[in-house]
Amino acid sequence: MLKGLSIKNFALIEQLQVSFDSGLITITGETGAGKSLLLGALGLLLGKRADLNSVKDSSQKCVIEGVFSVAKYNLKSFFEKEELDYEDETIIRREILPSGKSRAFINDTPVTLQSLASLGVRLIDIHSQHQTLEVTTNDFQFEVLDALSGADREIESYKRGLKLLKEKEKEVHTLIASQEEFTKEYEYNAFLLKELKEAKLKPDELEELETQYERLNNIEEIQERLSGSIAIVSSEEVGVSDQLNTIKANLSKIESYSGSLKELSGRIDSVYIELEDIYASLRDEFDKLEADPQQLQAASERLQLLHNLQIKHNASGINELISLTEVLQEKVAKTESLTEDIEKIKEEILVVQAQLDKVAEKIHEKRNKALPKLIKELEDILKALGMSNATFQASLELQDKYLTNGKELLTFLFSANKGGAFGELKKVASGGELSRIMIAIKSILSRYAQLPTIIFDEIDTGVSGEIAHKMADLMMNMSKNLQVFSITHLPQIAAKGQSHYKVYKEDLNNSTITQLKLLSKEERIREIAEMIGGKDISDSALTHAKALIQ
Template sequence: MLRGLSIKNFALIEQLQVSFDSGLITITGETGAGKSLLLGALGLLLGKRADLSSVKDSSAKCFIEGVFDIAKYDLQPFFEEEELDYEEETIIRREILPSGKSRAFINDTPVTLQSLSGLGEKLIDIHSQHQTLEVTSSDFQFKVLDALAGADREIESYKRGLRLLKQKEKEVKVLIESQEEFNKEYDYNTFLLKELEEGKLKPGELPELEERYEQLNNIEEIQEYLSQSVSLVNAEEIGLSDQLNAIKANLSKIETYSGTLKELSDRIQSIYIELDDVNTSLQDEMEKLEADPEQLEELSQRLQLIHNLQVKHAVSTIEELIVIKDELHEKVSKTESLSDDIDKLKKEITTIQSQLDEVAVKIHDKRNKALPKLTNELEDILKALGMPNASFNASLELQEKYLSNGKESLEFLFSANKGGSFGELKKVASGGELSRIMIAIKSILSRYAQLPTIIFDEIDTGVSGEVAHKMADLMMDMSKNLQVFSITHLPQIAANGQSHYKVFKEDINDATVTQLKLLNEEERIKEIAEMIGGKDISDSALTHARSLLFN
């Protein structure tokens, strides 16, 4: 609900500050007095783009601020999503700087126009004869029907299911695309994997293979030099063993004469022991050596296999080949498992579709039950609004396709004349007829849903007499559930307002400015009398005005 509006330096409005109550608020004034300026200022407040040309004094800042009571609107989720401080009394501010730059604030937090517009559409709903095409859209018609059908729980369940269905369908599409891509490489990857698996590669085996190959490939040379080494150690008299033994005997005879000699004797003893151990190892190595042409060939083939794999995969170690093998295994396995994953997802999709179908039927049943009620109420209201022959022919038909709010199409046909043919609203209804249909729909909606503040901008144009009274009564009934503004030229509607404001122009300091004034009782009588009979107010006009106000 709009509690207060402040405007400064906007078009012909120099400075204006006004408070509003709940209920029906009527705004009157002569043509050109500036009623459209109020709507223009509200439009900026609700997210429309700013234009420096609308600023009264381009050297000063333009300022528009609205105070809203949003306690009943359940807007906490919106504020959380936008990361804004939630206040039951929320202040929206719009500024246009002399530079032309525009700024917007919600509860003193800077916001984008997108955020401002998102909140604005939840706070104020503006209707004029030129803005009634919404009533011809299928989405709006479903919104009205669903308000009467009471299918909110089912529709929310359906929407959750539809989101899940779209998610699963997207996952299947991605998997199928991956499968097609993997299938192109599957045969080649399988061949490469088989080749690597047959290689039975082991980490760290290459150095061992190369060493064993070198031994077998050079066995004769190794045997020759080992034999010569053993001979050098063991030859009589000239062998290393005998010579060291002789040195050891000589030193043992003199080692008692000094510590140094003793140390030398011990060192020779150690060398002798080490040489004896080396001699044993040389002989052992010689005994182990044996030519093995078959093993040599096997080693050669094994090394060649590893080398070929390294060249093919452009790597230098067995460990890298093993990594490639594991990656290929994962690709091949994934390709082979994709079919299972796709089948599993398709089964999930079938289950979700089945559940959605069940919910869609429940929604359809509730809508079908509410549809006659909606058309009957509309026809009754329109008869009171001067359209006695208005008639609707509405039907629902279940579709195969999953739509955003169910699985059905709504055909909402209209005829304004008795015996006339039915047609789509946007094709057969005039602007005045659409205006009355819209106010009738909003009247019905106000009884079943919490609506934002509604502003009717001269939506009563072309209406008079008893129909004007009926329209005034309709607005009055709506105002019991929500705040209603009516910018009107009809005295019947003006008199029904619980608050009555007048827009007028006056000259101040050689400048024309637009003002907005809350009328007291006597001022209302005079204003309504002028609306009835013109500037020259007659006694009968005053009497009529009083009867409208007090009856």
């Protein structure tokens, strides 16, 4: 419910601050006094786009703030989703800066207009003669029917199932598209994979293979060089080994003469030992050498195969070819398993559809049961509102298609005249008739659901006399369960308000401004008397006004 409204520097409103109670609140005032400005300001709080032209003084900031009691509306999940601080008394603020930039806040946290609008529709429901076409929409008609049907739990279950069904259908469509795409490449990928698998690639194989090839391909030169080196070491008299022996013998005879000579003799011993070890290694390498044309041919062919594969796949090495093999293997395996996956999900879809069908049947049963009750209540209220011949024809037909709130087609037809042809509301009902149908529906809804604050903006236009009394009674009954505002020109409705506000203009400091004030009992009597008889208030008008209030 709207507990307070503060408006600063908006259109003809310079500064306005007002508090509201629960129940039925009536707002009156002369045409052009500024009642529409209040709705415009509330519209900004509910997420409508701002216009710098609506600012009274464009050099100053425009601020509109509303205080809402939201404890009854189960909005904690909304606040959590939007990452906002929840308060039972929530403050919404809208600012229009001199630059034209607009800002919105919920409990002092900046929010987008989309977030503001999402919260706004849960807090205030504004209706005027020009906004009654909502009642002609199928979605709204289902909303009304479901309030009476008591199928909330089933409808929520259906919506969860429908969400799952759409996810499964999207998944299977994606898989089918992937299957078509992969199938085109399957044979080529399978061929490439077979070729790479047959190559039996090993990590870092290329370096070892190149070393082996170089050794086998140059074996004669290796043998010749090793043989020459062995001869240099071991040749009698001129060999390095024999020469070192001579040096060793010479130094051994003089090493006792000084420490440095002894050190040199030791170093020669070390060189001689190392040379003997090198000689042994040279012999081993030479003995292992053996020309093998077949092994050379195999190494050459293997190198050529790996080289060709690298060029073909634009790979920088064996490890990259191995990674490519894994990727191709995954693609081929995925293509081969897609059919199985698709069939599995199709079976899951059938299970979900079967469950949805059962829930849709239960919803259909409850709606069918509630439909006659809705029609009777509507017709009874409309008769009280002067539409004594108003009748409805409604039917529910199960469809094969899964719709957002069930599987039914709702046909809701109306006739305002006895013996008249039935037709769709938007085609056969006049604006005044739609207004009465709307207030009748809202009256019914208020008994079965927790509705947001409702504002009726001159929805009673064209109504008078006893019908006005009946409409006022409807609003009063509604206000037992929710806060109801009625902006009205009818004294019968204005008198029924538990609190009565007047919108008026006054001139201050060479400027016309709009004001809103809560009327005292005496002020209220005079306001209603003026609504009855005009500016020149007669005693009979005052008496009538007092009677209406009492």
